[in-house]
Structures are given as structure tokens and as C-alpha cells.
Amino acid sequence: MSLYEFIREDLIKVNLTVDNQDQLFETLFIEAYQRGYVKKDYLQKLKEREAVFPTGLSMGEYSVAIPHTDPEFIINPFIAVATLEKPVSFHLMEDKSKQTEVNMILMLGLNEPHSQLKMLQEIMTLIQDKSKIEQLLKAQTPIEVQEILKKNRS
Amino acid sequence: MKKILVACGAGIATSTVVCNRVENLLKENGIEAEVIQCKIAEVANRQDDADLIVSTTILPTQYKIPAVIVTAYITGINMEALDQKIIDHLK
Numbered sequence: 001m002s003l004y005e006f007i008r009e010d011l012i013k014v015n016l017t018v019d020n021q022d023q024l025f026e027t028l029f030i031e032a033y034q035r036g037y038v039k040k041d042y043l044q045k046l047k048e049r050e051a052v053f054p055t056g057l058s059m060g061e062y063s064v065a066i067p068h069t070d071p072e073f074i075i076n077p078f079i080a081v082a083t084l085e086k087p088v089s090f091h092l093m094e095d096k097s098k099q100t101e102v103n104m105i106l107m108l109g110l111n112e113p114h115s116q117l118k119m120l121q122e123i124m125t126l127i128q129d130k131s132k133i134e135q136l137l138k139a140q141t142p143i144e145v146q147e148i149l150k151k152n153r154s
Numbered sequence: 155m156k157k158i159l160v161a162c163g164a165g166i167a168t169s170t171v172v173c174n175r176v177e178n179l180l181k182e183n184g185i186e187a188e189v190i191q192c193k194i195a196e197v198a199n200r201q202d203d204a205d206l207i208v209s210t211t212i213l214p215t216q217y218k219i220p221a222v223i224v225t226a227y228i229t230g231i232n233m234e235a236l237d238q239k240i241i242d243h244l245k
Contacts (some may be wrong), residue, residue: 053163053211059229070164093168094225095187096212110166120171128230 004150005081010035011080011107012142021088025067028080028107033056037055037109042073056090056100057127062134063100064127067089068108080107081145083137087117106110156187156244157204161211165193172227174209179237185244205242232234 011031018024030044049069056065087101106123110116126132132148139145160176162169165191167170173191176188194211207221210228220243236239 002204005227036224049163052214057225057229060231066167068164068167077245092225093228094213094223098202112166117170117174120167121174124228124230 001116001119003126004075004121004146006079006119007081007149008035008078009142009145011037011078012144012145013080013082014033014081014139014142015085017085018088019039021090022051023080023088024084024088024105025050027107028082032080032107032109037074037076037078039073039075042069045073050090053093054093054096056092056102058092058100059128059130059133060133061130062104063090063102064106064133065102066106066108066127067122069108071111074109074111076109076133077111078109080109081105081136081149082107083139083145097129104137156185156206157203158187158189158206158208158244159197159200160189160191161207161209163194163211165196168228172208172210172224175231176240179240180244181242185241189210189245190196203236206240208240 024045032038046069051068055067082105084103087103089099090102092098092100135148160169160173169191173189174199177189194209197207201217201219208224209219212216213221222239224236
């Protein structure tokens with residue numbers, strides 16, 4: 001399955017305004033929980049995991065974050081996409097003592113360990129593609145985000 | 155045969171991509187080694203019969219065997235240097 005097949009229109013948030021990481025996670029969790037994508041414990045587990053193993057990635061000129069947690073809290077696999085009106089601080093995946101300002105979030109709801117390689121490789125390709133990320137950040141509607149990601153299909 | 159533990163926080167996302175990259179790297183360099191994907195929390199208990207830890211995330215503790223942090227495989231920055239580092243550990 002490709003990345004595009006995991007994108008759910010109802011889990012795309014464009015120009016979201018949140019004050020901090022907790023608020024960001026809560027907002028995305030409520031959307032996912034109400035639509036039956038995740039179990040109730042997901043939010044707590046997501047926060048715990050982010051605190052111990054952060055998911056901020058500094059790409060040089062921009063930063064993204066790929067928050068996710070253990071597969072047992074996922075009911076239906078998904079990738080939630082959020083672009084932020086103003087950036088939120090994330091700790092770096094490789095160094096918890098450093099922070100980066102993130103305004104592009106890909107929240108991964110995956111429930112099959114050791115699989116989905118193709119889709120994960122597409123995510124890595126996407127987050128390394130500066131022009132694609134710029135396009136996503138400029139998008140004004142969830143449909144636009146979907147269209148940009150559709151073109152990402154390999 | 156050498157054994158490599160490829161770890162990330164949840165053992166599901168970034169380690170899947172890195173597992174694939176390490177397997178290809180070994181193949182290209184004619185190195186025979188077993189690659190095992192796991193959560194970083196499991197590494198402490200599995201390190202005794204392994205030779206190298208390759209982790210996309212921070213290391214929560216000290217290990218008896220060498221460990222390489224490979225977040226650069228995710229960001230795509232300076233990946234060749236990491237390839238070399240891993241190969242050097244397996245020689």
C-alpha cells in the first residue's frame with residue numbers, strides 16, 4: 001500500500017492553531033478517536049512515547065515531526081496530516097536535549113510491525129522533499145493536501 | 155554470523171525503513187549478518203548475542219555492544235558516512 005492510501009481526508013488539519021504539543025496531540029487524538037481510528041489510551045501513550053523517544057526531525061531548512069506510538073492502540077491504520085499556523089516545539093529524535101520548531105506534522109497510526117515498508121519509504125522521501133513540504137504548508141484545504149500527496153505516489 | 159539489532163522507539167516505523175537499508179547495505183558489501191528489528195526498550199535484553207545496535211532514536215541506557223544512531227537515514231543528511239560507520243563496525 002502506498003502513502004496516499006493511508007491518508008484520510010477527515011484526518012487532515014490545515015493551518016491548525018495550537019499553543020503547544022499537548023494541545024496538538026489532543027486535537028488530533030479527538031478527531032481520530034471520534035472516528036474510530038484509535039483506542040482511548042492512544043493519547044496518553046502517544047504523549048508518553050514522545051516524552052521518552054521524541055519524533056522531531058530537523059531537515060536543515062525546515063523541520064517535521066512524525067509522532068506515533070505502539071501498534072496495539074490503533075484500530076484502523078491511518079496517517080494524519082497537520083500543518084500549523086504557528087510552529088510547535090518538538091525534541092529531536094536523535095537528541096532529546098535539542099528542540100526544533102515544527103509546522104508540518106505527520107502522525108502515523110500503524111498497526112502492523114515489520115511491514116508497510118513501501119509506505120514508510122514514501123514518508124521518508126516526502127519529508128526530505130523540500131518543495132513538496134512547502135506545497136503542503138501552503139495548502140488551504142484538506143483536498144489540496146490530498147492532491148499534493150497523490151502526486152507523491154511512486 | 156554477525157547479528158545486528160535495528161531499533162526505534164515503537165519498533166514499527168523508522169526501524170522498518172532502516173532495516174531495509176541495512177540489509178541492502180550488507181548485501182552490497184558482501185557482509186553476511188542477521189538483521190533483527192525491535193523496540194529500543196528490548197535491546198538491553200537482546201544484546202548478549204548481538205554485535206551491533208543500529209538505532210533511529212536516542213539510547214535510553216548504556217550497552218555492552220557498540221551502538222550507532224542513524225536518524226540521518228530518516229532525514230537523508232550524510233547517509234553515506236553512516237553506511238561506512240556501520241560497515242566498519244562489522245569488519
